[in-house]
Amino acid sequence: MMLFVRQSVLSLLALVFIGLFCTVHAQTSPIGVSLDQRVIDLTNTLDTGFTTRLNDQLAALEQRKGAQVAVLLVPTTGGASIEDYANQLFRAWKLGRKDVNDGILLLVAKDDRKVRIEVGYGLEGTVTDLLAHRIIEEHITPAFRQGDYAGGVQQAVNDLTVLVDGGDLPRVTGPGINPQAIAVLLAFILGGIGGVLIAAGKLPWRRALIAAVVATLLLALYGGGREWPMYLLLLPLTLLIGGATFGALWLARTVFYCVIGLLLYIGGLLVVDRYVDVNFIHWLAMPLGALAVLGAYLVLWVVMRNAWKTSRVGFAVRLFAAVAMYVVAGLVADAGRDGWLLAVPITSFVALFIFGKTAGGSGSSSSGGSSGSSSSSSSSSSSSSGGGGSSGGGGASGSW
Incomplete structure (x- = not known):
């Protein structure tokens, strides 16, 4: 034992x-920068108060229109061109909403004296290459040449805000509930309950097998959609993992109760996150x-x-x-x-x-025993992937 x-x-x-x-x-890019804020300054150029105000402005824009705008200041892009650098970040961060791709990245390479506005597919008709070029040439680079980086960034964000506010974008919807994710989560929970009952000798194997088949069919119909055949394979595996995990934990009661406590803690964080950024x-x-x-x-x-x-x-x-x-x-x-x-x-x-x-x-x-639980995908307090990130290189670049 x-x-x-x-x-x-x-x-x-x-x-x-x-x-x-x-x-x-x-949400870590191939070049090692994580999207944990809407405004990220790796050059220590912008002061904290300015960064906070800019974050609030971009958060309000995202709440109104759904478009996700990020600002990044880096010392240099290394050997990569600023276009390739921006495109990699844009895709890695998945800027913009899924299937809308309404993301914008304002990238400043301070030591390289280069700037780039990368625009997602969904906004290319609103923030055209010509408009992005005008923002850079008329508002960003003149301020940067005078050493006013905060002023240049602020003016660029103001311009982009005006353009996005005037664009015809899909309405912002509340956080939707993904039926597929719910189906998988329910399968894991049901599997865990079944595993505990089997380990405790309260549920015979035949009844457990029948219950697993019924649960698989119902959950596949609920969350599978057009891909329901794939869920006929995924859901039994999820049931098995949940059952094996919690069945084994039941044999070590201390570990079991610690894991339950951790899951309740995670659930509490998710509830709090609906009202306060966590x-x-x-x-x-x-x-x-x-x-x-x-x-x-x-x-x-x-x-x-x-x-x-x-x-x-x-x-x-x-x-x-x-x-x-x-x-x-x-x-x-x-x-x-x-x-x-x-x-x-x-x-x-x-x-x-x-x-x-x-x-x-x-x-x-x-x-x-010891407590253990696998953690779920992270979510940041200030910004997160919107599920988009599709950009065909639209936007403009400049130098000063």
């Missing part, structure tokens, strides 16, 4: 770290990461305790090996105090397997 619990917990921890990795890297990177990924680390050390303590009960001599040998590993890791890091601190998580991870091997081979069992 101890071996099964340890393997289940380690698998969950792996899912947590994978989820955190995906959350942190969500930075999910800070409020979701970081707490999950901290809990995952604490859970890992709880598992380490459990396996070390079982190793001590199994053999005092074996425990001493493995403890010596772990200490030696710490010394080696610290020396290899060769970074002073930081190197020795970095050696702690490395050694802890190795020690988990050193002591776990003894616990697994002994057949003794012990209760213990």
Whole structure:
């Protein structure tokens, strides 16, 4: 039982770290800039008050018209042309609404003395190449030549706001509910409930199989749409994953209740986000990461305790090996105090397997667990991908 619990917990921890990795890297461009604000200044040119006001202006525009406008100041585009650089960012950030592609990117490469207005397909008839060129030549570059970067950016945003406000764009709709996403989520929840009931001996396998078939058909009809045959394959897999995950967690009750608590915490964040902007990177990924680390050390303590009960001599040998590993890791890091601190998580991870091997081979069992849950895609407090990002290179470039 101890071996099964340890393997289940380690698998969950792996899912947590994978989820955190995906959350942190969500909406990250190929050149390493993440869309976490409507105005991003990597040159430290604009002051905080100006950036805040500009963010508010662009947020109000997005609320009125739906168009998503982003401003980015970078020192240089490196070896890439500003057109290619802007196009990569535009597509990676998926600026604009899905199927509308009403995004605009104002890109300033300060050290290169170049500027670009990249326009999505949906706005090319409103912000034409000629108008974008006039904005650059008449309002942006004259201000930049005088060192007034804030004034140039503000005037450009004002011009773009006027054009977008006058454009004929689809009406802004509230956040829609995706039936496909709901169907998959319900399948996972139903699978989790079924897994717990099966693990608790309350639901026979035949009834569970019949319920899974019925749930698959109903959810495929509800959320599948024209792609319902694909959901006949996806939904059973989701049911199985939910059932296996929560069925295994039920065998380690402490872990189970911790996961339920985390899910309630995530649900609370989603509810709060409907009324107040929530930075999910800070409020979701970081707490999950901290809990995952604490859970890992709880598992380490459990396996070390079982190793001590199994053999005092074996425990001493493995403890010596772990200490030696710490010394080696610290020396290899060769970074002073930081190197020795970095050696702690490395050694802890190795020690988990050193002591776990003894616990697994002994057949003794012990209760213990750690909290883990895979995190969902991140959402930023100030700006996020609109699902668009389709640009055929429309817009204009300039230099000063």
